[in-house]
Amino acid sequence: MRRALIYWSVAFAVVIGVFAITIVVVNSTVFSAGGFAGSYLNALARQDASTALELPGVVASEDSAADLLTDSALGDLSGVNLVRDTTGSDGVHTVTYEYMLNGELTESDFRVRHTGAFLGLFSTWAFDSSPLGTVAVNVLHDDRFRVNGVDLNTDAQPEESGGFLVFVPGVYTFDHESTYLAADDVPVPISEPGSVTSVQVNVQANPTFVTKVDEELHAYLDACATQSVLLPTGCPFGKTFDNRIDSTPEWSISTYPNVEIIPGSTIGEWVMPITTASAHLSVEVRSLFDGTVRDFDEEIPFTVSYLLTIQPDNSLAIQANYG
Secondary structure, three states: OOHHHHHHHHHHHHHHHHHHHHHHHHOOOOOOOHHHHHHHHHHHHOOOOHHHHHOOOOOOOOOOEOOOHHHHHHOOOOOEEEEEEOOOOOOOOOEEEEEEOOOOEEEEEEEEEEEEEEEEOOEEEEEOOOOOEEEEEEEEOOOOEEOEEEEHHHHOOOOOOOOEEOOOEEEEEEEEEEOOOHHHHHHHHOOOOOOOOEEEEEEEOOHHHHHHHHHHHHHHHHHHHHOOOOOOOOOOOOOOOOOOOOOOEEEEEOOOOOOOOOOOOOOEEEEEEEEEEEEEEEEEEOOOOOEEEEEEEEEEEEEEEEEEEOOOOOEEEEEEEEO
């Protein structure tokens, strides 16, 4: 009986020892400051925004737009490794992680504080300062843009804070793509928690816009050339004579305008600057002085400029620009 008691006492002591060691190991890894920050980074790496937002201390300020705090807005994050964990005099841990971001090895520091223990055994933690960052977006010549493929509008950006909240770290690619407009990709790697980053998206006319205007302008000028009069109605070219014409005027377009589209003064308006072109006129002209007839067969230069407006239904309004 005594031998059995000794056996069970030893076994119990071993179990208690193993349990204690397990608690120590778990608290130094999974339930450590580094493990807590690592759980946040791992959530970002697997594009799990909900889990990242649920961690204590991940604060989404109501003064900034939260449209980018979603799974679809998260970019690629890989190679996450703990570098160091240092404790300050205030007891706050500075946890440094490295990772691959936009093809480069990058580091971030996270401030993490101890908040207690779960079941009195497992340490609990929270971010002492939120790991989120803010991006202030300035879109030129339009109010629409994309971030990592997510469609947004500057109207969603609060005027007071002027920014969209983003998870840090992350690489966010800004651009614009619509029927007639485009903006080059602007990749923005962000690695500093709490940082404010300014981004400019320069929206310009795309080749589709130029082609569409070119086609409509060709059709319009060709239609003008079918008018058998010296001054075609509503057209940018014409010719007058002091003498009398003795045949039906025949027009053709010799040189079409080279279409270039630049931003207008307000969003949604675009301008085709003053551009030269020429039409060819063939007509017989009779002199009022001596009645002689000569063939007029010459190029008539003219200029055009247009105001182009993208309508809400995505159609184009093209009108002559006299300003």
